[in-house]
Amino acid sequence: MAVPSAKAGIVACCAFVFLLVCGCTEKKLSNVEYGNQNQIIYCGNGDEPKSLDPHLTTGSPDNNIIINLFEGLISKDHATLEPQPGVAKSWTISEDGRVYRFQLREEARWSNGDPLTAEDFVYSWRRALTPSVPNAYAYMMYNIEGAEDFHAGKITDFAQVGVKALSAHELEVRLTHPAHYFLQLLDHHSYYPIHGPTLEKFGGINDPASRWTLPGNLVGNGPFVLKNWEINKVIELAKSETYWDKDAVKLRGAHFFPIDDQQGEERAFRTGQIHLTNTPQMDIEKIETYRKKNPDVLRVVPTYASYYYEFNVNRKPFDDARVRRAFALAVDRKLIVEKVTKGGEVPAQNFVPPDPAGYQPQVYWQEDIEEARRLLAEAGYPDGKNFPVYSLMYNTHDNHQKVALAVQQMLKKNLNIDIQLENKEWKVYMMARKNLEHDIVRAGWVADYMDPSNFFDILRSYSGNNNTGWKNERYDELMKQIAAASDTAHRNELFEEANRLLAEEMPVLPLYYYSDLNLVHTSVQGWYDNAMHYHPLKHVYLQQPEP
Amino acid sequence: MLRIILQRLLTAIPVLLLVITVTFVLIRLAPGGPFDEERAVPAQVLENLNKRYHLDDPIHVQFGNYLFHLLQGDFGPSFKYPSRTVTEVIAAGLPVTLELSVYALLVAVLIGITAGIVASLKPNSLQDYVPMSLAMIGICLPSFVLGPLLILGIGIGLEWLPVSGWGVSPGDKILPALTLGAGYAAYLARLSRGGMLETLSQDYIRTARAKGLSEWRVVWHHALRGAMAPVVSFAGPAVAGLLSGSFVVETIYQIPGLGRFYLQAAFNRDYTMILGMTILFAFFIIVCNLLADILAIWLNPKLRKNLEKAR
Numbered sequence: 001m002a003v004p005s006a007k008a009g010i011v012a013c014c015a016f017v018f019l020l021v022c023g024c025t026e027k028k029l030s031n032v033e034y035g036n037q038n039q040i041i042y043c044g045n046g047d048e049p050k051s052l053d054p055h056l057t058t059g060s061p062d063n064n065i066i067i068n069l070f071e072g073l074i075s076k077d078h079a080t081l082e083p084q085p086g087v088a089k090s091w092t093i094s095e096d097g098r099v100y101r102f103q104l105r106e107e108a109r110w111s112n113g114d115p116l117t118a119e120d121f122v123y124s125w126r127r128a129l130t131p132s133v134p135n136a137y138a139y140m141m142y143n144i145e146g147a148e149d150f151h152a153g154k155i156t157d158f159a160q161v162g163v164k165a166l167s168a169h170e171l172e173v174r175l176t177h178p179a180h181y182f183l184q185l186l187d188h189h190s191y192y193p194i195h196g197p198t199l200e201k202f203g204g205i206n207d208p209a210s211r212w213t214l215p216g217n218l219v220g221n222g223p224f225v226l227k228n229w230e231i232n233k234v235i236e237l238a239k240s241e242t243y244w245d246k247d248a249v250k251l252r253g254a255h256f257f258p259i260d261d262q263q264g265e266e267r268a269f270r271t272g273q274i275h276l277t278n279t280p281q282m283d284i285e286k287i288e289t290y291r292k293k294n295p296d297v298l299r300v301v302p303t304y305a306s307y308y309y310e311f312n313v314n315r316k317p318f319d320d321a322r323v324r325r326a327f328a329l330a331v332d333r334k335l336i337v338e339k340v341t342k343g344g345e346v347p348a349q350n351f352v353p354p355d356p357a358g359y360q361p362q363v364y365w366q367e368d369i370e371e372a373r374r375l376l377a378e379a380g381y382p383d384g385k386n387f388p389v390y391s392l393m394y395n396t397h398d399n400h401q402k403v404a405l406a407v408q409q410m411l412k413k414n415l416n417i418d419i420q421l422e423n424k425e426w427k428v429y430m431m432a433r434k435n436l437e438h439d440i441v442r443a444g445w446v447a448d449y450m451d452p453s454n455f456f457d458i459l460r461s462y463s464g465n466n467n468t469g470w471k472n473e474r475y476d477e478l479m480k481q482i483a484a485a486s487d488t489a490h491r492n493e494l495f496e497e498a499n500r501l502l503a504e505e506m507p508v509l510p511l512y513y514y515s516d517l518n519l520v521h522t523s524v525q526g527w528y529d530n531a532m533h534y535h536p537l538k539h540v541y542l543q544q545p546e547p
Numbered sequence: 548m549l550r551i552i553l554q555r556l557l558t559a560i561p562v563l564l565l566v567i568t569v570t571f572v573l574i575r576l577a578p579g580g581p582f583d584e585e586r587a588v589p590a591q592v593l594e595n596l597n598k599r600y601h602l603d604d605p606i607h608v609q610f611g612n613y614l615f616h617l618l619q620g621d622f623g624p625s626f627k628y629p630s631r632t633v634t635e636v637i638a639a640g641l642p643v644t645l646e647l648s649v650y651a652l653l654v655a656v657l658i659g660i661t662a663g664i665v666a667s668l669k670p671n672s673l674q675d676y677v678p679m680s681l682a683m684i685g686i687c688l689p690s691f692v693l694g695p696l697l698i699l700g701i702g703i704g705l706e707w708l709p710v711s712g713w714g715v716s717p718g719d720k721i722l723p724a725l726t727l728g729a730g731y732a733a734y735l736a737r738l739s740r741g742g743m744l745e746t747l748s749q750d751y752i753r754t755a756r757a758k759g760l761s762e763w764r765v766v767w768h769h770a771l772r773g774a775m776a777p778v779v780s781f782a783g784p785a786v787a788g789l790l791s792g793s794f795v796v797e798t799i800y801q802i803p804g805l806g807r808f809y810l811q812a813a814f815n816r817d818y819t820m821i822l823g824m825t826i827l828f829a830f831f832i833i834v835c836n837l838l839a840d841i842l843a844i845w846l847n848p849k850l851r852k853n854l855e856k857a858r
Contacts, residue, residue: 030716031715031716047811048628048811050627050628050629051628051629051630053629053630056629058584058586131591131595132595132599133595134582134592134595134596134599135592136584136586136588136589136592138589138592139589151591152591153591208599208629209599209624209629209630210630211630212630213630214630230639230803231628231631231636231639231640231803232639232640232803232807232808232811233712233713233714233715233803234715255715257711257712257715257801258801259711259801260801260811261798261799261801264710264711264799264800264801267698267702267703267710267711268710268711268712268801270703271702271703271706271709271710273709273710273711273712273715273716425814426579426814427577427578427579427580427583427814427815427816428578428579430579430583430584430585431578431579431580431583432578434583434587463587464586464587464588464589464590465586465587
């Protein structure tokens with residue numbers, strides 16, 4: 001009688017061995033161990049990249065890879081973010097700050113060996129501004145003369161746009177106004193050069209869905225080349241042998257895994273499958289554990305990014321600035337960052353974060369419950385009486401829910417106001433927010449470049465990103481003056497006036513400035529913390545520190 | 548038999564057409580579009596995108612165009628991944644999902660049927676209670692609970708196996724196969740136990756034992772085939788379920804299979820991708836059920852005779 005069960009057991013065991021064999025690959029080490037021995041870095045990378053085309057990409061997972069495949073005229077210092085030479089070895093700026101001349105490196109090459117010339121930049125920027133190419137970041141180039149008109153189809157001759165190749169290795173760019181941050185922009189992916197002959201081979205300048213970015217096709221000019229791309233599985237890069245500064249590149253390769261689940265990414269890190277997590281946030285519950293048990297791998301860095309709530313000023317009672325200010329004054333931000341988010345975020349009393357090396361916004365108000373109650377009573381709602389039922393909308397995410405719950409409790413306790421929480425799926429949330437179908441909605445903004453205008457511009461009356469319905473002529477005028485200002489001190493004064501206006505009107509309720517939370521293995525060297533989550537792999541290498 | 552297969556395939560056509568129509572309409576009713584981003588997309592960019600993917604055409608024209616291309620075997624371009632077609636994405640994900648399903652099926656069949664047979668040999672004893680209790684736990688434990696438990700226990704606690712990926716680290720296929728196969732193993736255990744108990748009480752089994760055959764021969768050569776009828780009926784939908792229902796396991800373990808693509812396509816409102824996947828899964832379900840029916844007829848002489856009579 002015992003025979004069948006014994007045989008079945010053997011069969012089952014064989015099956016497990018079979019599975020084990022199937023699961024095994026050549027390597028016997030964990031990815032991290034293997035990578036450390038062979039200078040190959042393994043990175044978590046959030047979602048599957050949409051595209052590796054610098055003119056089509058919009059997301060951070062795409063950008064994490066693109067910054068290693070391409071290089072702009074300028075690159076940034078990995079730690080300080082200061083502009084430094086990239087493809088351009090030097091540059092001059094005219095006195096009025098509107099004309100830039102870049103001298104390109106003669107030794108700069110594409111990954112197929114072709115020389116990289118100023119004409120390549122003219123071609124690339126023309127493509128970036130071509131109306132049929134759905135480049136969501138084309139507006140980043142509107143500082144260039146004629147760029148906006150060309151993108152809008154008002155002019156069709158690119159010669160009228162302020163970009164000109166003066167010689168094979170000299171490029172001239174003319175701006176509409178002296179943009180202080182222009183050098184920073186040149187390291188943005190929309191300004192990267194793309195290889196014309198490759199693009200023409202796979203569909204031409206007007207075809208946004210061409211296959212030129214797939215492995216075997218892509219020709220770049222960065223420190224790495226695309227070796228393999230298995231959708232939803234892995235993207236593999238290898239060191240470029242044609243890169244002008246290849247001796248500075250120590251890594252032999254990089255693997256990016258699209259792990260779109262924060263918990264999954266943390267588990268992969270914990271079990272040695274990846275050297276670093278690349279999703280700027282992580283589960284709140286895990287932060288404390290790492291702080292206590294493994295602080296060496298947890299990197300917490302304040303970033304140039306803001307977390308806030310947007311009021312819909314078209315809806316009562318949020319059409320009244322006193323109500324909006326009362327709300328802002330009644331929320332305890334310190335409590336939120338210390339007890340709820342716990343990730344090193346900084347309480348925010350301004351919409352615009354302070355720039356460590358530049359503009360420091362002044363604070364015009366403090367959290368004050370008595371003053372909040374007074375403002376609310378003045379607006380016609382003493383002790384919260386008769387205040388209509390309204391909702392606070394956020395997209396599905398544990399952290400957003402926790403913050404919303406805390407705010408809900410604070411408003412109930414401090415102002416006796418009831419608030420309904422409304423949790424929406426991402427696309428539903430975006431649509432409702434865009435159509436102003438909310439009362440209050442969660443929002444966040446991560447800067448594209450280190451300049452306060454990147455934040456202030458959002459609240460211009462007709463900005464596509466202004467989801468408050470708030471329109472203010474004086475504010476719009478200030479934005480125009482800021483764009484035209486060439487003197488830094490004067491510009492900062494204008495910023496401050498705009499900041500004061502926001503504090504008075506309070507179209508958005510600032511909560512905190514984000515921090516970047518990453519897990520980085522101790523063997524990863526040359527990976528610097530910075531305020532922009534800017535982590536190219538050019539200077540990264542793997543070396544286990546001495547015990 | 549051939550007539551039955553043809554009949555079933557013909558009835559599948561209106562079913563597929565209905566699935567396509569309903570999916571086509573439903574995804575367009577869902578709020579949010581494929582090109583909505585957190586940051587405002589300039590109106591002109593949106594217009595260009597809609598024009599490129601013909602989303603500015605009337606819906607009936609879009610539907611007609613889609614069917615026209617579908618008949619030529621073209622699922623269309625992916626809205627999310629501009630340089631790839633839906634067919635390419637399916638071609639990338641399908642082998643992974645098939646491989647995962649085969650391993651899971653192997654786990655389910657080997658563990659489930661073995662446990663069922665073992666339990667049926669000594670009913671109402673410890674040999675019966677232990678595997679059946681485990682089977683009950685397996686049925687009650689959904690994969691989104693079992694997966695993290697296995698990850699915590701075997702992956703992180705014991706550090707025996709990797710906890711994510713597919714074919715990128717040694718042994719990373721084991722936990723997903725166990726997670727996906729466990730629930731089906733539990734069902735199979737209960738079904739095969741029931742089938743075996745019924746078969747073992749038949750006269751021909753008594754005759755076989757009376758002739759002095761060993762218990763192994765009685766079970767393996769005589770009882771098993773009869774006991775497998777309910778298992779086979781379950782196997783068809785189970786295989787379809789494994790293929791189309793692996794999205795939870797694929798998400799937990801970050802496996803690049805069809806299930807994960809399907810889920811991402813829904814979140815991204817990638818219309819063509821959702822349609823392509825839905826059609827494929829509907830096709831799988833139809834084919835798997837058909838195969839299960841054919842197998843059931845082959846295994847059961849009574850059914851064969853009934854069919855012949857009906858003819």
